[in-house]
Amino acid sequence: MHMADALLAPAVAGTMYLCSGAATGYSIKKVRALNEPEKIPVMGVMGAFVFAAQMINFTIPGTGSSGHLCGGMLLSAILGPEAGFLTMIGVLLIQCLLFADGGILALGANVWNMAFYGCFLGGMVIWSRMMKKGMSKRKIMAASVIGCILTLQLGALSVSLETLASGVTELPFGIFVGVMQPIHLAIGLVEGLITAAVLIFIYEARPKMLWRYEPSGQTEGKFSQRKTVGILAVTALVIGGLFSLAASALPDGLEWSMEKVSGSTELTAAGEAYETAAKIQETTALLPDYGFKTGESAAGTSFSGIIGAVVVIGLCVLCCYGLKLFKRKKQKEEAV
């Protein structure tokens, strides 16, 4: 799910930084207003926990593979969405620096795709709504699974949209989304189950640690609980299933509907989308393009250009090593 810098155009990355920045500003304001000085060490240690816990391999029964924990959902269920969100930013920053998981430019996008949906949708909307009338194991299970599936579906969709808007791939949007959504439906389910297992354990051991836990609110009407769960489950399935099914199982259908609407087929529609994306990129890019000028060179790549690059880089490497040798000699002389 982590996006690399290479997948993003500067304009898209910048936009995502703005979106995540707004959410960050809001969260900082909220956390400050709460004025709970004990939160800072808890945020730090919990962030480290999420980072470390993602290294645990949870075996998925019946398959050879393993799943991981969903950080955003877990953090909001313990710290609340705003503090959870800020903690997730720290985790994502360190992941990108230490592991090259994600990138510095892509941080805004990654924060949005993972932390924003996980904490604000998963935590603030789903967890908070479902736990309003008291907690139970079943509700924790339902909230975690639904929250994780929704989070990952929206995250995956955002990854597709951001990549598309950046114009780095020639893949038609339909196919891209059709691959991304079902994969993340499965991942979301597994992450949801793991997160639920951990949260249920906490609920049984130290319920007070959970956000929105109120000891007295245990006896609520079963009907309303079922209704909430039902509504949310249906929403999750609709959102998750819609993208997955519509795009992957019925590519013809999508093409057909596009043809009907726009009078052209999917490929040209996708092509148009790319051209618009490219245009946006060109107009928003820092600097104008060069290339396309001589007959031999196309779009900046040419035979002579590559020769030039090889020679210059070679010279540069030689100079660097020369400089280093000179430096070492000098150091040795100084040492003597």
Add this chain to the structure above:
Amino acid sequence: MSKLQQAIDNLHEADREAGKRSGKSRIHPVSRLLVCVAYIGIVVSFPKYDVTGLLGMSLFIIITGILEDLSFIKGFQRMKYILAFVVLLGAVNPFLDKRIVMQTGGVTVTGGMLSMMTLFIKGVLTVYAAYFMFMCTGIEQLCRALRCLKVPKGAVTVVLLIYRYIIVLLKEIQRMSLAYRLRAPGQKGIHIKVWGSFAGLLLLRSMERAQNVYDSMLLRGYDGEFQYEILGQEKTGKGLGAVYAAGWIGIFLLLRCVPVFQMAGNIFLSIGQ
């Protein structure tokens, strides 16, 4: 648990590099951060067919790597997770974009081939840039840079605390996994029955630790406002940092705007003739 071991190794490596440089680097961390961000931004802004221009951008990585004694191999090893997706996406381009953009000596190059190349190069260069930047600064200096850039103290503190406790928790997980594996031979990971308790117990212990950390802060006069400075290096002159930043960013812009290599190539070819 190879990823776990790799995480621990990466942390140790970052410490070693930061330790080697502590007090020696004369370039202000803000300059390094700015140069890194500018570099990545300019690299990804290259058009999708411009392989030559991107090759030019590799100069920064090569020079930094050699002069700062950083390992290109270790940097490359870090890329395997993140680049998998980039490679996957890029690899389909040659099949989808078959426009012929170049023909030299019987070799036909299509747009898809070039856009695949640029995507790979961008992926590699951006990861190297971030990796080298982090190795040259280390977390404390980086957080110092963030403070200089007016990031709130609380947020920077959380980042520092996360970094501080990652190694403690990773080692704890390593011990727990070892204890688990010794009693459950042949299992690859953690069985579904203990999913909750395995991570849950660690979480409870982490919370206890957080409580202790908070107590320890309270007992030393903490009242909600973090009173600390991130260790300053007297040697890092702002002047040198500014020259470093301005110099590199100027070079990046030049490489982005002017087809320097194209011109150089033409000169070399004309000399050859």
Add this chain to the structure above:
Amino acid sequence: MVELDHLTFSYDGNREVLSDISFDLKAGETIGLIGANGAGKSTLLKILAGLLTDYKGQAKIDGLDVNKKNLAAVRKKTGYVFQDSESQLFLSTVYEDVAFGPRNYGCVGKELEEKVMSALKQVHIEELKDRPIYRMSGGQKKLAAIATILSMEPEVILFDEPSVGLDPKNRRNLINIINGISGLKIIASHDLDMIFDTCNRTILIEKGKLICEGETEKILTDQRLLEKSGLELPLSMQKRDV
């Protein structure tokens, strides 16, 4: 300096972790606090540090009641060395961590540096001042944790199991350092040999009750008393018996 009068404490309102404890400690003393696991040693230390305030009875430090109102003043007078140094050292380098306390009390510049360096000197780790915490050994971390407390110049220092996890050489070093620190020290530990080497007075508690209080030598050589409370004679004493 430290006065406890009929102190009773319970975490959940039912089970008493400490019941009816009274004693009076003078400045300059070194007190050993011994008892089996779960006897209530750590809880007692936490009350003295002002971390737990919902107790019954009276606890006074330097004439000040330990309650929510006096918390800041009480905490300024007491220092607490945690059993787990890892939790005590939360900043990136030793210097920063040792400076954290004085800074919170408004200490800056030259004065701050002097305080930090003098604390580091007392535990003999001046050369580690710029070392990141995660690159230190267990023994070094313990000394650094003690330095973080010394830099605040507290009048009462509470040690929770200070010798746990230290090798013999580091343990000996720690004993020498503790003996070199002035002020009232309270050391909670199972390491009776260390108590023997550092404390002039010892308090024995069992299941939250004060069993006896007196000269260290007297208590630590009383085999029957120790065994009744789930403890054993210090190893050095056992060897002498053989």
